[in-house]
Amino acid sequence: MSTIRNIVILTGAGVSAESGIDTFRDGGGLWEQHRVEDVATPEAFARDPELVQRFYDMRREAIQTKQPNAAHHALARLDSEWSGNLLIVTQNVDDLHERAGAKRVLHMHGEHLNAWCTACDVRSRWTGPLIDGPACPACGERALRPDVVWFGEIPYRMEEIFAALQEADLFVSIGTSGAVYPAAGFVRNARDLGVATLELNLEPSQGTLWFDEARHGPASEVVPAWVDEMLS
Numbered sequence: 001m002s003t004i005r006n007i008v009i010l011t012g013a014g015v016s017a018e019s020g021i022d023t024f025r026d027g028g029g030l031w032e033q034h035r036v037e038d039v040a041t042p043e044a045f046a047r048d049p050e051l052v053q054r055f056y057d058m059r060r061e062a063i064q065t066k067q068p069n070a071a072h073h074a075l076a077r078l079d080s081e082w083s084g085n086l087l088i089v090t091q092n093v094d095d096l097h098e099r100a101g102a103k104r105v106l107h108m109h110g111e112h113l114n115a116w117c118t119a120c121d122v123r124s125r126w127t128g129p130l131i132d133g134p135a136c137p138a139c140g141e142r143a144l145r146p147d148v149v150w151f152g153e154i155p156y157r158m159e160e161i162f163a164a165l166q167e168a169d170l171f172v173s174i175g176t177s178g179a180v181y182p183a184a185g186f187v188r189n190a191r192d193l194g195v196a197t198l199e200l201n202l203e204p205s206q207g208t209l210w211f212d213e214a215r216h217g218p219a220s221e222v223v224p225a226w227v228d229e230m231l232s
């Protein structure tokens, strides 16, 4: 890996699983006992905003009690010590990469700890509940929703992600099932660009055959081992 200079890392729910945050898969396709289409679509929010706000209020409260694990810490160390370009593109809406100390993090699916005002379009740091319809700190309207990209919505900052892939020498996918697009397609975008690809996941993902190399095991073990290799 001595010729690697620029790295794009994609992380998914599996990187936070050992911190006690459920993946979709753990729930057998349910997310914390809810069908995704009941809580994670714009249609669900239009139909039953209270259910959706309550669901995200609980998730927002829960992630604040969780701690980064060895995989988050290893990636933060790579971020601080890697002199080439590095971008951690996360599908996760928790803040465990940042709490481990990573700086070069892009949240393509938004963040639990942000509220988005649909009246003025401003995003505000938000740690409390939204169910009571609090006023937006920027405009005063009671139009805040979770700043989370729901199914059917367009992920954030795609141009930046593709620009980073174009410069990359290595694409690494960690703890993601390869089921949620467009992130699941990044490995093929990387291959088309001639970028080397590596999967680190508990088990073979749906897209595992697209990777040049795959290493399987818990993120808290395979990620620190890979980071040690990269920095040695």
Ligand code: NAD
Pocket: 011, 012, 013, 014, 015, 016, 017, 018, 021, 022, 023, 024, 025, 026, 091, 092, 093, 094, 109, 174, 175, 176, 177, 178, 179, 180, 200, 201, 202, 203, 205, 217, 218, 219, 220
């Ligand atoms: P997913 O639930 O579809 O897949 C998780 C993957 O992680 C699986 O392939 C599983 O085998 C693997 N995994 C489970 N435990 C692991 C471990 N200890 N070490 C390594 N790998 C492990 O998750 P996804 O691919 O990220 O897609 C689901 C969507 O759900 C994303 O869009 C994300 O926004 C959202 N989500 C986020 C969180 C979070 O923020 N922590 C949690 C659940 C879901």
